[in-house]
Amino acid sequence: MIENFDLSLVNWSRAQFALTAIYHWLFVPLTLGLSFILAFMETLYVRTGDEMWKKITKFWMTLFGINFAIGVATGIILEFEFGTNWSNYSWFVGDIFGAPLAVEGILAFFLESTFVAVMFFGWNKVSKKFHLASTWLVAIGANLSALWILVANAWMENPVGMVFNPDTARNEMNSFREVVFNPVAIDKFLHTVTSGFVLASVFVVGISAWFLIRKREQELARKSILIAGIFGLVSGLAVALTGDSSARTLAQVQPVKFAAMEALYEGKTDAGLTVIGALTDSGERIGEKKVHDMKLKIEIPKLLSIMTTGKGEGYVPGLRDLIDGNPERGILSVSEMMERGRYARQVLIDYKMAKELGDTESMASLAAKFEEKDFTENYFRYFGYSYFDHPWQVIPSVPVTFYAFRVMVGLGFFFILLFVLAIWFHRRKTLERNPWFLWIALFSIPLAYLASELGWIVTEMGRQPWIIQNLMPVHVAVSNISAGAVQTTFWLFAVLFTALLIAEISIMVRQIKTGPKH
Amino acid sequence: MDSAGKTLNRIFRFYYDGFRTMSWWGKKVWIIILVKLFIMFLILRIFFFPDFLKVNFSNDRDRGDYVLEQLTGNN
Numbered sequence: 001m002i003e004n005f006d007l008s009l010v011n012w013s014r015a016q017f018a019l020t021a022i023y024h025w026l027f028v029p030l031t032l033g034l035s036f037i038l039a040f041m042e043t044l045y046v047r048t049g050d051e052m053w054k055k056i057t058k059f060w061m062t063l064f065g066i067n068f069a070i071g072v073a074t075g076i077i078l079e080f081e082f083g084t085n086w087s088n089y090s091w092f093v094g095d096i097f098g099a100p101l102a103v104e105g106i107l108a109f110f111l112e113s114t115f116v117a118v119m120f121f122g123w124n125k126v127s128k129k130f131h132l133a134s135t136w137l138v139a140i141g142a143n144l145s146a147l148w149i150l151v152a153n154a155w156m157e158n159p160v161g162m163v164f165n166p167d168t169a170r171n172e173m174n175s176f177r178e179v180v181f182n183p184v185a186i187d188k189f190l191h192t193v194t195s196g197f198v199l200a201s202v203f204v205v206g207i208s209a210w211f212l213i214r215k216r217e218q219e220l221a222r223k224s225i226l227i228a229g230i231f232g233l234v235s236g237l238a239v240a241l242t243g244d245s246s247a248r249t250l251a252q253v254q255p256v257k258f259a260a261m262e263a264l265y266e267g268k269t270d271a272g273l274t275v276i277g278a279l280t281d282s283g284e285r286i287g288e289k290k291v292h293d294m295k296l297k298i299e300i301p302k303l304l305s306i307m308t309t310g311k312g313e314g315y316v317p318g319l320r321d322l323i324d325g326n327p328e329r330g331i332l333s334v335s336e337m338m339e340r341g342r343y344a345r346q347v348l349i350d351y352k353m354a355k356e357l358g359d360t361e362s363m364a365s366l367a368a369k370f371e372e373k374d375f376t377e378n379y380f381r382y383f384g385y386s387y388f389d390h391p392w393q394v395i396p397s398v399p400v401t402f403y404a405f406r407v408m409v410g411l412g413f414f415f416i417l418l419f420v421l422a423i424w425f426h427r428r429k430t431l432e433r434n435p436w437f438l439w440i441a442l443f444s445i446p447l448a449y450l451a452s453e454l455g456w457i458v459t460e461m462g463r464q465p466w467i468i469q470n471l472m473p474v475h476v477a478v479s480n481i482s483a484g485a486v487q488t489t490f491w492l493f494a495v496l497f498t499a500l501l502i503a504e505i506s507i508m509v510r511q512i513k514t515g516p517k518h
Numbered sequence: 519m520d521s522a523g524k525t526l527n528r529i530f531r532f533y534y535d536g537f538r539t540m541s542w543w544g545k546k547v548w549i550i551i552l553v554k555l556f557i558m559f560l561i562l563r564i565f566f567f568p569d570f571l572k573v574n575f576s577n578d579r580d581r582g583d584y585v586l587e588q589l590t591g592n593n
Contacts, residue, residue: 069547070547077558080563088588091582092585119532121532192547349590480570
């Protein structure tokens with residue numbers, strides 16, 4: 001079945017979405033984090049009356065404004081792509097995807113655009129407290145906007161709160177609460193926004209370090225390092241904590257992705273967490289997928305079991321358990337899921353045929369099935385598996401997921417160390433006497449972006465081949481358009497976004513070199 | 519002028535003064551925003567990103583039937 005699809009179309013559509021999402025995400029996390037850093041700095045200004053804090057706030061606000069302005073609306077392109085390239089998906093998700101995005105649009109437009117104007121135009125025109133309130137509202141608004149996007153994204157990974165309507169071929173939301181309080185959404189929101197806070201903190205520490213290296217704006221730099229260092233440290237620890245809770249949720253709702261992140265092929269108790277490892281081809285295969293051996297492995301004993309089950313002796317299923325099934329552990333095989341999915345699809349086919357024949361009685365009885373608990377929980381839940389020919393096709397790229405996860409986590413801990421050192425050197429008034437640290441801080445800025453992007457690569461590559469977990473594979477979601485058309489727009493976007501990125505970097509660099517106004 | 523008119527006038531002056539006294543980087547990013555929005559909505563959206571189902575089907579019933587066909591077909 002999967003072979004009947006135009007893989008070139010699927011791959012170009014995926015590449016285009018990945019390109020636009022990656023570029024879009026270059027702008028977002030800095031907005032999320034820097035907005036709060038500005039709010040802290042301005043709060044200090046209002047509370048102390050120290051004009052230096054005002055100068056610091058205005059300087060970072062300039063960089064925030066450049067990033068915000070260049071990045072604004074880049075996410076809308078993703079919505080264009082849904083309608084053009086992913087029409088089956090867009091239709092199938094119905095209002096579930098639309099509702100959170102609509103809330104996001106309204107919030108973004110009214111809250112951010114109104115108060116961003118006060119932030120930039122309101123100095124000396126509105127009261128200090130009103131200006132401060134606007135800065136806080138921009139920060140809260142930006143992060144709330146992210147919440148709705150992430151709720152929509154989380155639904156794709158753990159579809160809940162809906163019922164499928166066979167007549168319209170759409171999922172209809174029957175519980176907004178379940179969609180919003182989806183455990184994946186909560187973990188994802190907390191993990192994503194706190195990682196944005198870390199990125200922004202690294203950005204502020206790094207730019208401030210550059211000022212200290214150049215022996216310019218030293219008071220601004222030291223004070224900025226202190227605020228960003230503290231905010232970054234708290235956020236970095238929060239990222240680690242939310243990553244831990246995400247792992248537990250992930251092990252439940254996307255166990256194949258979780259096993260791929262660990263390159264865990266054989267399930268085991270007392271499973272250790274691999275800190276470092278190099279994957280090599282073992283020569284074995286699961287279907288057509290390579291099985292990897294682990295070389296140079298350093299692991300923390302039992303930690304993976306503890307992370308996923310809360311117990312050191314807890315059982316963590318490997319890819320073989322998840323593909324072949326493990327009845328002792330209550331794990332269904334993918335073959336069984338494929339059978340159940342095919343049954344669900346046959347019911348849908350029967351419904352379609354009854355509809356074509358105008359057999360309203362059969363239509364009613366078949367449609368009722370989609371509301372029955374037994375059918376939805378035991379059959380329709382596996383609907384997407386009906387599109388595969390072989391169980392191994394549900395395994396994502398293990399090396400990409402494994403390495404991306406490790407580099408992201410490694411960098412996360414590196415940033416925590418960076419913030420600890422920043423605070424330490426600041427307290428001892430020795431920042432300038434440790435140029436090595438200043439250079440490391442400066443060169444950490446691109447690493448923060450790398451870590452942030454890798455987080456999304458783990459999320460999205462790790463859940464392949466699904467666009468909606470268990471319900472719709474990526475190849476079923478694409479529109480029936482030509483691969484050439486998608487290829488053309490891929491390159492158009494590549495040029496547009498690269499131009500925007502160059503514009504942002506050049507304007508920002510110029511502003512940084514100019515420094516704050518005196 | 520009534521109070522609503524005065525409020526509107528103050529809001530207008532607020533934005534007008536803000537744009538008039540904008541720094542060089544502010545003007546530059548506004549140009550970028552406008553060019554970007556022009557490219558996105560008037561070129562990409564219209565010529566390259568039509569809504570597949572809206573363009574090919576005139577109503578939701580036909581769109582639903584098409585997707586149902588896609589979901590149940592030999593794929």
